[in-house]
Amino acid sequence: MGCCSSRSSDSPATRVTRWRSTGIVALRDAKLKVVPHEVLQVGNSLRTLDLTNNKIVEVPQEVGTIVNMQRLVLAVGSLSNLQQLTVSQNSLLCLPKSVGDLCNMLLLNVSDNKLNALPESIGGCKSLEELQANGNTIEDVPSSICNLACLKSVSLNGNKIRQLPPNLLKDCKALQNLSLHSNPISMDQFQQMDGFGEFEARRRKKFDKQIDSNVMMGSTALDEGIDLC
Incomplete structure (x- = not known):
């Protein structure tokens, strides 16, 4: 599938390139507290952003500028705040x-x-x-x-x-x-x-x-x- 950032050898640039090619950023179960900056670098190539089961407390305003995004998954209990x-x-x-x-x-x-x-x-x-x-x-x-x-x-x-x-x-x-x-x-x-x-x-x-x-x-x-x- 090639859309997760779980590979320890991945550099940010490599992840951005892969995400741009698929249009999918899947960051499930990544113990994230913030949305990584490289996600925003994917820009208008991003169609799906999945942040399920993390510890994110704030979604950056810049997410709203990704005009081609069709699916935003925020199934994360920590967003209760x-x-x-x-x-x-x-x-x-x-x-x-x-x-x-x-x-x-x-x-x-x-x-x-x-x-x-x-x-x-x-x-x-x-x-x-x-x-x-x-x-x-x-x-x-x-x-x-x-x-x-x-x-x-x-x-x-x-x-x-x-x-x-x-x-x-x-x-x-x-x-x-x-x-x-x-x-x-x-x-x-x-x-x-x-x-x-x-x-x-x-x-x-x-x-x-x-x-x-x-x-x-x-x-x-x-x-x-x-x-x-």
């Missing part, structure tokens, strides 16, 4: 189920990928305050998002969302910002959701001004002014 994960502007097709183990994560940014769904396990991200998933092809939002009591801001612009979990506004009592520009969801659907009045009150309080009870969701759907953002 991770507070921010940004993997925007890549070509990710899905998120691993293990994302739900990130119990201390405050920000998740998966915008501008090729996601058609968010994992149901996202409901395990109990500390999550901000979710950014703009510019994907997401059709449905998992019902488990209603478990996120700390969630304050959700941005889902430019997806294919026709409906939201019915209890989203009711159960996410900290939610203040919701942006759904350029989605096919209707204004009536949104306003008829349980908890809409309470959500609108929180939003008005946040911005400290009188705002009509409408949501700016773009010209293809809610274009009357709900900028729930």
